[in-house]
Amino acid sequence: KAGVTQTPRYLIKTRGQQVTLSCSPISGHRSVSWYQQTPGQGLQFLFEYFSETQRNKGNFPGRFSGRQFSNSRSEMNVSTLELGDSALYLCASSSGGETQYFGPGTRLLVL
Amino acid sequence: AQSVTQLGSHVSVSEGALVLLRCNYSSSVPPYLFWYVQYPNQGLQLLLKYTSAATLVKGINGFEAEFKKSETSFHLTKPSAHMSDAAEYFCAVSGGTGANNLFFGTGTRLTVIP
Numbered sequence: 001k002a003g004v005t006q007t008p009r010y011l012i013k014t015r016g017q018q019v020t021l022s023c024s025p026i027s028g029h030r031s032v033s034w035y036q037q038t039p040g041q042g043l044q045f046l047f048e049y050f051s052e053t054q055r056n057k058g059n060f061p062g063r064f065s066g067r068q069f070s071n072s073r074s075e076m077n078v079s080t081l082e083l084g085d086s087a088l089y090l091c092a093s094s095s096g097g098e099t100q101y102f103g104p105g106t107r108l109l110v111l
Numbered sequence: 112a113q114s115v116t117q118l119g120s121h122v123s124v125s126e127g128a129l130v131l132l133r134c135n136y137s138s139s140v141p142p143y144l145f146w147y148v149q150y151p152n153q154g155l156q157l158l159l160k161y162t163s164a165a166t167l168v169k170g171i172n173g174f175e176a177e178f179k180k181s182e183t184s185f186h187l188t189k190p191s192a193h194m195s196d197a198a199e200y201f202c203a204v205s206g207g208t209g210a211n212n213l214f215f216g217t218g219t220r221l222t223v224i225p
Contacts, residue, residue, distance in 0.1 A: 004154075031211050033211055033212060033213075035213075042215060042216075042217050042218065043201065043203075043213075043215035043218075044215075045206075045212040045213065045214070048211050048212055050211070055211065056206065056211060056212050058212065090154055090155065092155075092213075094211055096211075098143045098160070098162055098205055098211070099145075099157065099160055100157075100211065100213060101157065102147070102154040102155040102156070102157075103154050104153055104154040105153075105154045
């Protein structure tokens with residue numbers, strides 16, 4: 001089976017812009033979770049989608065949002081970008097059990 | 112609430128020596144525990160997981176971890192380090208039954224000295 005894929009892999013944006021990241025889970029997986037990784041804060045959970053519904057949410061401002069489509073693909077959107085949003089954004093998929101499989105990440109740089 | 116603490120942000124070992132990376136957890140429910148490895152410019156790869164079955168868990172690449180409830184620990188070990196083991200290692204605990212979010216430790220960077 002193909003692994004989790006994320007696009008784009010690298011992205012450069014300026015402050016105030018918005019960005020959309022995409023994640024395609026492992027075939028058959030219905031749960032998609034998003035994490036932010038920064039040198040200062042480490043790995044932090046953003047949110048999880050299961051069957052097109054947000055099932056769990058971390059402690060991030062409303063500028064961070066997501067959605068999941070009927071084919072389980074997920075997108076994450078960040079509006080009004082700030083310098084502190086520069087990070088590696090990781091997507092993970094799960095069949096609904098406890099084990100999550102991660103994609104390679106999207107590295108976002110905000111200038 | 113769930114959390115993990117990784118002792119030692121950097122660990123250096125000689126090639127062929129024992130690798131020991133420490134992780135202690137805190138959980139209000141029976142925990143599911145994980146070790147992930149991250150190579151430069153890559154995502155996280157699952158090494159092994161504990162899900163309340165055997166307390167000694169074997170993973171990929173010769174790694175194993177032992178769940179010790181009395182010590183709230185889940186340390187990662189490998190008998191003989193290889194150069195290819197140099198990476199960052201993360202311990203994580205799940206958010207609890209029905210929750211599919213992970214709480215990660217701050218990571219331990221492993222350096223292997225030839």
